[in-house]
Amino acid sequence: MTTLETTGLVKDYRIRSGLRRDRFRAVDHVSLALTPGRTVALVGESGSGKSTIARLLTRLDRPTGGEIALRDTGGRPVPGRAYRDHVQMVFQDPFASLNPFHTVEHHLARPLLLHGRTRGAEQTWREVLHLLDRVQLRPAEDIARRRPHELSGGQRQRVAIARALAPGAKVVIADEPVSMLDVSIRLGVLNLLARLQREDDLAVLYITHDLATARHFADDVVVLYRGQVVERGPAAEVILRPKHPYTQLLAASAPDPDKRGRAPAASEAGTGASAGRPGGCAFRDRCPSAMVVCAGAPAEEPVGDGHTARCWLYGPRS
Amino acid sequence: MTNLGPAAVPAPRWGSGLRAMLPRWSLRLAIGLGLIGAIALFGVLGSLFVGDPNAVRDAGLTPPGGGHLLGLTQTGQDVFAQLAYSTRGSLEIGLLVGALATVLSAFFGVLGAYAGGVVDEAFSLFSNVMLVIPGLPLVIVIAGFVPPESRGAWTIGLVLAVTGWAASARVLRAQTLSLRNRDYVAAARVAGEKRWRIITVEILPNLLPLLASQFVFAVIWAILSEASLSFLGLGASNSSTLGTMLYYAQNGFALQRHAWWWFVPPGLVIALFGCGLSLVNFSIDEVINPKLRSVFRVRRRDPVPPAEVRPAGENVVVEVDSLDVVYRSDVPVHAVKNVSVSLRRGEILGLAGESGCGKTTLAYAIARLHRPPAEVTAGSVVFHDRDGTGTDVLHLGPDALRAFRWDKLSMVFQGAMNALNPVTTVRAQLDDVLTTHRPAMTAADRRARCAEVLRLVGVDPARLTSFAHELSGGMRQRVMIAMALLLDPQVIIMDEPTTALDVVVQRGIVGEILRLRDELGIAVLLITHDLPLLLEIADRIAVMKDGEVVEYADAGQMYRAPAHPYTRELLSSFPSLTGARGAFLRAGQLEGSR
Numbered sequence: 001m002t003t004l005e006t007t008g009l010v011k012d013y014r015i016r017s018g019l020r021r022d023r024f025r026a027v028d029h030v031s032l033a034l035t036p037g038r039t040v041a042l043v044g045e046s047g048s049g050k051s052t053i054a055r056l057l058t059r060l061d062r063p064t065g066g067e068i069a070l071r072d073t074g075g076r077p078v079p080g081r082a083y084r085d086h087v088q089m090v091f092q093d094p095f096a097s098l099n100p101f102h103t104v105e106h107h108l109a110r111p112l113l114l115h116g117r118t119r120g121a122e123q124t125w126r127e128v129l130h131l132l133d134r135v136q137l138r139p140a141e142d143i144a145r146r147r148p149h150e151l152s153g154g155q156r157q158r159v160a161i162a163r164a165l166a167p168g169a170k171v172v173i174a175d176e177p178v179s180m181l182d183v184s185i186r187l188g189v190l191n192l193l194a195r196l197q198r199e200d201d202l203a204v205l206y207i208t209h210d211l212a213t214a215r216h217f218a219d220d221v222v223v224l225y226r227g228q229v230v231e232r233g234p235a236a237e238v239i240l241r242p243k244h245p246y247t248q249l250l251a252a253s254a255p256d257p258d259k260r261g262r263a264p265a266a267s268e269a270g271t272g273a274s275a276g277r278p279g280g281c282a283f284r285d286r287c288p289s290a291m292v293v294c295a296g297a298p299a300e301e302p303v304g305d306g307h308t309a310r311c312w313l314y315g316p317r318s
Numbered sequence: 319m320t321n322l323g324p325a326a327v328p329a330p331r332w333g334s335g336l337r338a339m340l341p342r343w344s345l346r347l348a349i350g351l352g353l354i355g356a357i358a359l360f361g362v363l364g365s366l367f368v369g370d371p372n373a374v375r376d377a378g379l380t381p382p383g384g385g386h387l388l389g390l391t392q393t394g395q396d397v398f399a400q401l402a403y404s405t406r407g408s409l410e411i412g413l414l415v416g417a418l419a420t421v422l423s424a425f426f427g428v429l430g431a432y433a434g435g436v437v438d439e440a441f442s443l444f445s446n447v448m449l450v451i452p453g454l455p456l457v458i459v460i461a462g463f464v465p466p467e468s469r470g471a472w473t474i475g476l477v478l479a480v481t482g483w484a485a486s487a488r489v490l491r492a493q494t495l496s497l498r499n500r501d502y503v504a505a506a507r508v509a510g511e512k513r514w515r516i517i518t519v520e521i522l523p524n525l526l527p528l529l530a531s532q533f534v535f536a537v538i539w540a541i542l543s544e545a546s547l548s549f550l551g552l553g554a555s556n557s558s559t560l561g562t563m564l565y566y567a568q569n570g571f572a573l574q575r576h577a578w579w580w581f582v583p584p585g586l587v588i589a590l591f592g593c594g595l596s597l598v599n600f601s602i603d604e605v606i607n608p609k610l611r612s613v614f615r616v617r618r619r620d621p622v623p624p625a626e627v628r629p630a631g632e633n634v635v636v637e638v639d640s641l642d643v644v645y646r647s648d649v650p651v652h653a654v655k656n657v658s659v660s661l662r663r664g665e666i667l668g669l670a671g672e673s674g675c676g677k678t679t680l681a682y683a684i685a686r687l688h689r690p691p692a693e694v695t696a697g698s699v700v701f702h703d704r705d706g707t708g709t710d711v712l713h714l715g716p717d718a719l720r721a722f723r724w725d726k727l728s729m730v731f732q733g734a735m736n737a738l739n740p741v742t743t744v745r746a747q748l749d750d751v752l753t754t755h756r757p758a759m760t761a762a763d764r765r766a767r768c769a770e771v772l773r774l775v776g777v778d779p780a781r782l783t784s785f786a787h788e789l790s791g792g793m794r795q796r797v798m799i800a801m802a803l804l805l806d807p808q809v810i811i812m813d814e815p816t817t818a819l820d821v822v823v824q825r826g827i828v829g830e831i832l833r834l835r836d837e838l839g840i841a842v843l844l845i846t847h848d849l850p851l852l853l854e855i856a857d858r859i860a861v862m863k864d865g866e867v868v869e870y871a872d873a874g875q876m877y878r879a880p881a882h883p884y885t886r887e888l889l890s891s892f893p894s895l896t897g898a899r900g901a902f903l904r905a906g907q908l909e910g911s912r
Binding site: 045046055058059060084088089091092093096097098099100101102110111114115160163166167182183184186187209211212213215216239240249250251252253254255256257259260 | 500501502504505506507508509510511519520523524672673820821822823824825847848849850851853854855873874877887888890891892893894895896
């Protein structure tokens with residue numbers, strides 16, 4: 001089965017402001033492994049580098065450093081040309097990711113033909129209908145002939161999922177696949193993704209800012225802060241017993257009707273908007289438990305079974 | 319949007335992708351097409367029926383009449399026959415140049431923008447250079463260099479196309495730059511599409527309306543420029559156009575000899591054709607930018623009868639009674655149906671629902687911010703002031719309304735943090751509200767008040783001198799709330815105030831809202847799709863669906879025992895952070911085609 005592994009992935013963006021050239025590190029030495037049948041949730045606030053990682057993994061952007069290794073069932077590296085047979089993506093906004101000019105059939109038939117899954121119009125049409133049926137868009141013949149504006153948001157996202165499956169992908173990068181959808185539709189789309197994953201033994205990277213769905217939908221959670229992995233581990237561990245102060249803050253901030261009537265959590269950490277001092281722990285400006293050692297860069301420290309946190313609180317010196 | 323089964327979806331419409339790109343039928347378009355059609359028909363067919371335009375007769379310079387519809391020229395040529403042939407000549411040049419210029423501008427604009435990097439820089443520089451070279455003088459110089467005997471229609475067409483494509487290229491480049499960053503282009507790249515296919519199959523069809531508009535523009539430009547060139551005697555030697563007609567009229571002293579029939583018809587044909595093309599172009603522009611569509615006139619209907627202002631119930635500050643709001647479009651949309659809610663002092667009233675349920679429309683109607691085609695068709699909104707006087711909001715005059723808004727009731731809009739003016743400081747923008755509404759306040763008082771409201775929302779008053787881009791998203795949203803607080807209103811309507819923010823920042827803003835409610839006793843109408851958030855912080859909640867309030871209850875009660883099935887469905891859509899893992903996914907067996 002196909003596995004996708006990154007080691008020390010780095011992406012720098014150059015910013016030009018006047019004559020000054022600056023470098024902005026969007027992704028800072030991120031190592032991830034996506035294995036068949038498992039879902040990894042990548043959690044973080046906007047600007048933390050989640051979507052940049054998605055663009056790197058789908059080869060829309062080139063990494064500045066680090067390695068992306070894709071291995072097939074036999075553990076052999078997949079050559080560059082075949083990369084896109086294996087790795088596909090579901091975009092965040094189904095209103096933007098489907099071309100308004102083309103029919104649903106076009107969106108599914110193109111990847112089928114491009115990746116040599118089908119030959120000839122008739123076989124392609126049958127496969128398009130089969131794909132639509134798999135994502136529960138019925139009647140398939142009717143849906144295939146429609147254009148995106150004739151579909152609801154949830155239906156569009158199902159088409160986008162079918163498109164990702166069309167090349168026979170084994171690794172699916174889902175970049176906030178439900179955040180643009182109405183709340184009552186989200187569940188259905190997530191359930192669909194979960195079922196397809198079971199059926200096809202897919203490796204899924206679920207990118208989200210929502211801790212709750214990450215917990216229910218993913219096996220492992222990776223928390224990203226300013227391009228760095230600050231905490232990772234089994235979903236329930238990370239979210240129910242967060243170790244890193246940032247994850248703790250995230251978990252405490254989620255709306256919770258059970259907290260009704262209690263005083264709101266201290267909001268001081270939320271107002272921190274400084275650009276972050278270079279070097280050291282990226283979170284130390286907002287961290288309630290910042291210490292002197294935080295001026296040095298922390299390493300990922302084990303805090304439990306398969307659970308690590310990049311924080312001096314768990315470091316060797318404390 | 320919750321029950322979009324296959325039956326609820328409209329039947330597929332064939333070719334609707336192309337149809338969406340056709341301009342909407344309007345009087346403007348009809349006149350434009352009529353003018354173009356009539357003139358083109360005249361040019362194409364007219365020349366078949368009129369006699370030889372160059373036949374010389376004895377009679378010189380005769381006014382219309384006597385068998386010659388538009389009279390004769392100095393040398394006795396029939397003006398009508400000349401006009402027919404010249405119109406055809408001008409149209410041919412126009413189409414030729416239009417096509418050439420569009421191809422050139424598409425090549426340099428679209429290709430450069432898609433390729434990016436050095437190619438884009440080079441192409442863009444080249445179009446900019448072509449753009450700053452003044453067109454007509456260059457045309458004159460080029461046309462002047464070509465010897466008259468080899469100056470055919472093609473030569474002139476080529477010269478005009480080369481000098482006329484640059485402006486379109488820039489427009490197309492800008493649009494392509496925007497299109498190439500669309501997700502569907504990224505999706506095509508991820509699917510492994512080749513570059514040329516992405517440009518021709520994914521991008522180009524979406525540029526069609528723009529290309530059509532640029533083509534029409536190029537045709538107008540070509541006909542006018544060719545007429546100018548010919549008028550100067552630099553036109554094509556082997557063809558007759560409206561410009562050459564004017565040239566001969568000028569040389570024959572038509573103006574001095576009052577021979578209007580010689581120079582007015584060709585001038586008029588040029589003007590009318592240009593006018594027709596421009597009218598068509600306006601209609602194409604509406605396809606490119608739907609905002610230009612003129613809002614159709616809304617017939618003034620009988621206004622809603624004035625509300626009976628009754629004394630307020632316990633602490634009620636805003637009372638909405640059986641409100642109906644209808645969007646009067648082709649198919650009227652009943653966005654708010656018979657909604658009655660009341661907001662008490664010091665209360666947070668939550669308004670929950672999904673997109674399109676009418677929650678924002680309701681909020682706008684309460685603040686009287688709804689615009690045509692939205693219209694309140696029934697019901698009333700009554701505001702009860704602190705001193706007990708009641709105001710019928712739907713019947714306030716323009717001045718009273720201005721005083722009412724912001725002073726008594728203010729709003730924080732969706733995405734409001736992007737509403738700050740980027741070129742002035744925070745203080746200038748806060749100050750502006752005070753100078754408008756409190757002209758009597760001194761500058762020092764205003765400064766003190768601005769600092770005070772910032773402190774109220776937890777922003778350091780030192781930030782008054784900051785510009786919007788120097789503040790984070792959460793900070794900007796706090797500034798917007800501060801602005802809403804400036805005039806000490808009794809009610810604030812907040813429309814999705816935290817939707818675009820991260821949970822940690824949202825938590826901070828929510829904390830401020832709760833504190834303002836507790837400290838200042840402000841009543842807050844909080845609109846959001848995030849039901850768990852409302853359940854945590856609101857006092858009462860109204861759940862809306864399809865314009866109706868389906869459940870209206872105390873928040874605690876709604877959390878313990880949601881009464882309406884839709885409320886339960888919404889609640890079950892939000893997984894609990896701490897519940898058993900997978901319970902959410904297993905519970906979600908209602909996987910339909912939704």
